[in-house]
Amino acid sequence: MRFYMNNDRGFTLVEVLASLVILSIVLTSFTVVFANTNRLAVSNNEKLVVINLADAYLERVKANPSEFITPFPPTIQNASKGKVQSSFEMNSKKYKVTIKISQTTDEFNKLSLLNVVVTVNSETSKHKSSVEGYVPYD
Template sequence: MKVLKKEEGFTLIEVVSSIVIITIVLLSFSQLFIQSNKTAAYNNEKLVAINMAEAELERLKLMPFAEYLPSIDSTKLYNFETISDIEKKLYSDGDNYRLNIKATQTSEEKNRKLINIVITVKYRNSKSTVEGYIRYE
């Protein structure tokens, strides 16, 4: 009498069902990776915009009346609401960043010889704002 040996292995249905399950799991993770990549790119754009605004603010602190506020005489005390509203384009790696500088001064700031500077950088859908003071003598 001939005895058949039991053959071990996976059936076609088991292989196909495992492939389907693995595909579903990988597709769900791929959506997570895509979304995290978009978020990282957006955060990178915001970070570049914030750094540009902070750099412009520091540049203004060094030379407040040279480039951006040339019509202001630094030897006088001021009493005004808005000194200047300047828009400038910045270019970084072929991208166009719009920089808006707004300088204001209240009477309290005038007494302390300070100018309030608000710098806003716009890029695509993101907008970043940095605020600081410039001291003049």
């Protein structure tokens, strides 16, 4: 047993300092990676909120077009080229919702459609999403 423990000196100060420097470099790199991952996750969450909010507003226009389009159905003189803007707050962040409606007619099938473009801007960040859909009218 004594054969294995013949060195009782321990570690020198230089060895301890070198190991602390190496350990701190490794831990600092992990901290930077975790901080960047957290920042990216928050940014992606904001993007998902903007995309889903735009989709939800487009579905609201499809479900009840008379809420957003006045008069409904639009007349030829009106041409329905208005922009409906509203502000929406979710998770203590404000979003600006813009609904742009333009009238189109399909010459081949004689269908009358309203082209609806919903754009959502985040007021706190630079995230923006836009979706487009069509609403039929007679």
